[in-house]
Structure formats: structure tokens, C-alpha cells
Amino acid sequence: MAEHTQKQKQAPSRTEETIEDLPVGAQQGEKLKAELDDLLDEIDEVLETNAEDFVKSYVQKGGE
Amino acid sequence: MAIAKVCGIETEYGIQVRGAESNPVAASSALINAYVSGTLRNIDWDFGHERPGTDARGFSYPDSFAPEIEMQLVNAVLTNGARYYVDHAHPEVSTPECLTALEVVRFDRAAEEIVRASMTAAKRLLNDGSEIVTYKNNSDGKGNSYGCHENYLVDRATPFARIVSQITPHFVSRQVFCGAGKVGSELAGTSSSAVPYQISQRADFFEEEVGLETTLKRPIVNTRDEPHCDPQKYRRLHVIVGDANMSEVATYLKVGTTAIVLAMIEDDMIGSELTLANPVSAIRQISQDPSLTTTVALRDGTRMTAIELQWAVLERARKYERSHGLACVGDDVAVDLLARWETVLAGLESDRNSVAHWVDWVAKQRLVDGFADRHHLHPGDAKLKAIDLQYHDMRADRCLATRVGLETLISEHDALTAMTEPPETTRAYFRGKCLQRWPGEIVAANWDSMVFDVGREPLRRVPMLEPLRGTAKLVGALFDECTTAAELLARLDA
Numbered sequence: 001m002a003e004h005t006q007k008q009k010q011a012p013s014r015t016e017e018t019i020e021d022l023p024v025g026a027q028q029g030e031k032l033k034a035e036l037d038d039l040l041d042e043i044d045e046v047l048e049t050n051a052e053d054f055v056k057s058y059v060q061k062g063g064e
Numbered sequence: 065m066a067i068a069k070v071c072g073i074e075t076e077y078g079i080q081v082r083g084a085e086s087n088p089v090a091a092s093s094a095l096i097n098a099y100v101s102g103t104l105r106n107i108d109w110d111f112g113h114e115r116p117g118t119d120a121r122g123f124s125y126p127d128s129f130a131p132e133i134e135m136q137l138v139n140a141v142l143t144n145g146a147r148y149y150v151d152h153a154h155p156e157v158s159t160p161e162c163l164t165a166l167e168v169v170r171f172d173r174a175a176e177e178i179v180r181a182s183m184t185a186a187k188r189l190l191n192d193g194s195e196i197v198t199y200k201n202n203s204d205g206k207g208n209s210y211g212c213h214e215n216y217l218v219d220r221a222t223p224f225a226r227i228v229s230q231i232t233p234h235f236v237s238r239q240v241f242c243g244a245g246k247v248g249s250e251l252a253g254t255s256s257s258a259v260p261y262q263i264s265q266r267a268d269f270f271e272e273e274v275g276l277e278t279t280l281k282r283p284i285v286n287t288r289d290e291p292h293c294d295p296q297k298y299r300r301l302h303v304i305v306g307d308a309n310m311s312e313v314a315t316y317l318k319v320g321t322t323a324i325v326l327a328m329i330e331d332d333m334i335g336s337e338l339t340l341a342n343p344v345s346a347i348r349q350i351s352q353d354p355s356l357t358t359t360v361a362l363r364d365g366t367r368m369t370a371i372e373l374q375w376a377v378l379e380r381a382r383k384y385e386r387s388h389g390l391a392c393v394g395d396d397v398a399v400d401l402l403a404r405w406e407t408v409l410a411g412l413e414s415d416r417n418s419v420a421h422w423v424d425w426v427a428k429q430r431l432v433d434g435f436a437d438r439h440h441l442h443p444g445d446a447k448l449k450a451i452d453l454q455y456h457d458m459r460a461d462r463c464l465a466t467r468v469g470l471e472t473l474i475s476e477h478d479a480l481t482a483m484t485e486p487p488e489t490t491r492a493y494f495r496g497k498c499l500q501r502w503p504g505e506i507v508a509a510n511w512d513s514m515v516f517d518v519g520r521e522p523l524r525r526v527p528m529l530e531p532l533r534g535t536a537k538l539v540g541a542l543f544d545e546c547t548t549a550a551e552l553l554a555r556l557d558a
Contacts, residue, residue: 056446
């Protein structure tokens with residue numbers, strides 16, 4: 001994660017003004033992707049082990 | 065000028081027993097009893113004035129009763145002014161009456177903490193390894209839905225037909241920021257490849273534009289006319305079209321924008337240009353298109369996306385703010401609401417990831433899509449449905465919503481305090497304080513009255529027909545000065 005950030009930070013200083021926005025956007029995108037990756041790692045751990053049974057057994061009566 | 069938009073929210077939680085056989089009614093009772101028996105003397109709900117069969121359009125169904133009357137289910141009034149009870153086969157918490165959307169969020173958060181505390185207490189009582197688990201969602205994914213209803217105080221003088229026609233475009237399009245997201249569709253004949261993901265939990269279940277039903281043929285505008293306050297002066301608009309939100313900002317925007325739109329309707333400041341040609345198909349089309357590009361037809365023939373509809377409503381709200389002010393929805397809260405309303409629409413339009421910390425369906429979709437990519441899953445895979453379900457799981461160690469970085473508006477301390485302390489700015493203050501001080505003398509309570517038994521005299525009913533009386537400002541001193549319920553009643557008589 002730190003490596004990604006490093007690479008992206010260098011980009012704007014050596015590019016033309018017109019494309020300065022792109023690396024910043026890409027940096028944000030990388031950050032989001034890294035966050036999502038961490039989150040998905042966590043989901044792998046937290047998700048019910050037998051998803052099929054878990055989903056199938058969740059039956060509710062209508063309410064209201 | 066529009067009257068104060070006193071509001072509240074009632075949430076039915078999905079319920080499941082893990083590790084033992086049980087039926088949902090018994091489980092709901094056990095859950096609530098576990099909480100109530102550990103915290104307060106059980107005060108019965110008083111059904112004397114309940115009239116759920118009365119229709120706002122002017123007729124009534126004499127055979128409909130609150131179902132609890134027949135079934136004698138658990139029904140408690142809490143010291144924060146809320147009601148905690150079994151409704152059909154679900155535990156339900158109704159927040160106390162609140163003066164602003166931010167207060168509603170605070171008491172909705174308190175309700176979540178009450179439900180979590182109930183789960184912990186029930187597990188301890190069951191003591192056999194089994195567990196009662198609840199879900200703050202609106203559907204089991206198999207065609208069964210349960211509600212999260214909002215309530216707003218409306219001036220009785222406002223023609224009901226105007227409310228119906230002018231609130232509908234907002235109800236159809238507000239899901240873009242307050243939809244909770246759903247994997248798949250529960251409409252008959254709709255495959256998971258046709259609708260792998262949709263914006264709203266509830267859109268599949270709406271079949272009518274307007275009506276009294278809440279459990280079948282659900283209408284976008286519900287006509288239940290049961291004001292729980294002075295019926296000559298007020299109505300309570302009972303809103304059944306929303307999703308239960310895990311995101312505090314989503315609840316805040318849902319309630320806050322709706323309160324503003326209702327104030328505009330009361331002051332006749334919204335107009336009928338946004339009237340939709342077919343609201344029922346529009347609410348589904350919008351829900352089924354997370355790209356947000358679908359357009360729906362207006363009655364005048366033009367077509368708009370849900371975001372464009374929302375921009376049009378917001379523009380009118382800005383104009384209303386300038387011409388009338390927003391005191392009736394809480395000035396400071398309203399300023400913040402309008403700013404966030406604009407931010408969320410701009411974010412959804414340009415880069416929806418920028419509002420993933422506010423909008424449940426966006427946050428959930430990132431998880432579902434990311435997980436499907438990582439594990440090469442097809443739409444309809446049980447794991448994706450499990451993610452959907454667990455997003456709303458009330459177990460701290462299983463809940464996914466608490467892991468996605470949603471912005472919070474309410475501190476944990478404030479949420480915990482609101483479990484037992486009532487709001488100060490509505491009649492809920494009087495209800496809650498009486499229950500805190502004299503639980504032994506109160507035999508029954510409901511939204512618009514309390515019944516005391518102070519010994520010698522017959523039972524005394526104290527009417528509370530004005531939602532803005534009984535506030536800390538108006539009666540706070542009474543609670544300081546009275547040591548007994550009898551003294552309080554004598555002071556109220558004087």
C-alpha cells in the first residue's frame with residue numbers, strides 16, 4: 001500500500017499541467033482499491049462459512 | 065406557515081434463532097423480554113385510541129385492529145419515550161417523537177443499541193449455546209418483506225390529495241441516496257442475471273400508488289389516518305416506502321429531505337410539474353438501474369432520471385428556504401441537510417465512490433462487486449447474497465456495514481444515553497421522565513396519553529394531544545419540584 005502511494009506522489013511534479021489531474025485521480029483510485037482489498041480480506045474471515053445454508057435458512061414472515 | 069415537522073421512525077428487524085428450534089413470534093417475545101426484564105418494570109401499552117383502519121381519504125374499516133390486541137404480545141414503553149414490541153413476527157422499535165432528522169438518527173442509533181443489548185441478554189438467558197440474531201434490513205430475499213416506517217406531523221388543513229400527488233416524485237426518486245441496496249430481485253420472473261443488484265430493498269414490493277394496506281399490495285403513499293394527537297389539527301403521515309438504513313447519513317437525508325418536502329407541500333410551494341406518469345413502474349425501474357441513467361416519464365411527457373428529479377426537488381427546496389425559511393425542520397439542521405443533499409447528488413452523478421461513506425447501496429455494491437471479482441463469482445451466487453444479508457447483521461462480529469467506513473453523526477456516548485433518556489423537545493420528554501420517576505404508578509401509556517394509579521382515586525388518564533407540549537422547557541421544572549406522581553397530577557390539575 002505504501003509503495004503505491006509513493007509512486008503516485010512523484011508523478012505530478014514531472015508532468016505537464018494538463019495531465020496533472022490524472023495521477024491525482026489515479027492515486028485516489030489506488031487508495032480506494034487498497035482499502036477495498038483490505039475490506040475484502042476481512043470479509044473472507046467474517047462471512048458465514050456455509051453461505052448457502054446461511055442464506056437458505058434466512059426465512060422471514062412478512063411484517064408491517 | 066408549515067407546522068413543526070415532528071417525526072419518528074419505526075423499524076421491524078429480521079429475526080433468526082441459531083442453534084435451536086423456535087418460531088419468530090416466540091423469539092421476538094424472548095428477545096424483548098430479555099431486555100425489558102433486565103432494565104425496567106414492564107409498562108403495558110394502552111390500545112384505547114389505536115385506529116389503524118382509519119383511512120386518510122375519509123373512510124374507515126371497522127374490522128381492523130392492532131394485531132397485538134388479539135395476540136397479547138410483548139409491548140413495552142421505554143424510559144427514552146420509545147415503544148419496543150412484537151409486530152407480527154418481528155421485534156420492532158418505534159423511536160420517540162423527535163423535532164429534527166438529527167434527533168431521529170440519534171434515537172434510531174439508540175434503537176440499534178437496544179436491539180444489540182437484547183441479543184446479548186437473550187443469549188445469557190437462553191444459556192444453551194443458542195442465539196437470537198437480528199437483521200436491520202427489509203427482505204429475506206425470498207419475497208417476504210418487513211418495514212421501516214417514517215412518521216411526520218402534517219397540518220390537517222393540507223388537502224390529502226395534494227400530499228399524495230406532490231410527495232410521490234420524492235418517494236420514487238429519493239432511493240438514490242437512501243436505498244439500502246439488494247442483491248437480485250424478488251419480482252416473479254426476474255432472474256439474477258437480469259437484475260444482479262438493485263438500489264432499494266423495498267421497491268420490488270410496491271404495487272399501488274396510494275392505499276391503506278401495509279402487508280400486501282403495498283402503496284407508495286400509505287393512507288393510514290391515525291394521528292396519535294389532536295385529529296382536528298394534525299395528521300401523521302405514515303410512510304412505508306423506505307428502506308431501513310445502516311448509514312446514519314442515509315437515515316438523516318431520508319427523514320430530513322422528506323420533512324422539508326412536506327413543509328413545502330403544506331405551504332403549497334412545490335407545484336405539480338414533477339408528477340410522474342406511472343409511479344409504480346418508475347420506482348422499480350429506478351431501483352433496478354444502479355447506473356442511474358434510466359429515465360422515467362412525467363405526466364407532461366418529459367423524461368427525467370432519478371437524479372434529475374432530485375435536483376429539481378432540491379432546487380425548489382432552496383427557493384423555499386429563501387422565501388419561507390426552514391424553522392419548521394430545525395434551522396441549523398436544515399442548512400446542513402441542504403448542503404449534504406447537494407453533495408450527495410453531485411457525488412452520485414460524478415464519482416459515486418465519493419459518497420460510499422454515506423450511501424448504503426453504493427457501499428454494499430462495492431463489497432458485492434469486489435468480492436465477485438476476487439472470487440470469480442456469478443450473479444446469484446449464495447456468497448453474494450450472504451454479503452447482502454450480513455451487511456445488516458446486528459452482531460458486532462458479523463456486521464459488514466460497520467466495516468465499510470460509513471460516516472457517523474452520533475457519538476457512541478450519545479447513542480447509549482438515548483437508550484434511556486428521552487428527547488427534550490417533544491412530549492416524549494414527559495412520557496420518558498414519568499416512566500423514569502414513577503414506574504410503579506403508571507399502569508399504561510401510549511403515544512397520546514398516560515394512565516396513572518396513585519391509590520385512593522380512580523385511575524387518572526393524562527392526555528398528551530399536543531406533540532410539542534410536555535417538553536423539558538415546559539415541564540422540566542415540574543419534575544424537579546414533584547417528589548410523587550400524586551403531586552405531579554395535582555400540579556397538572558392546578
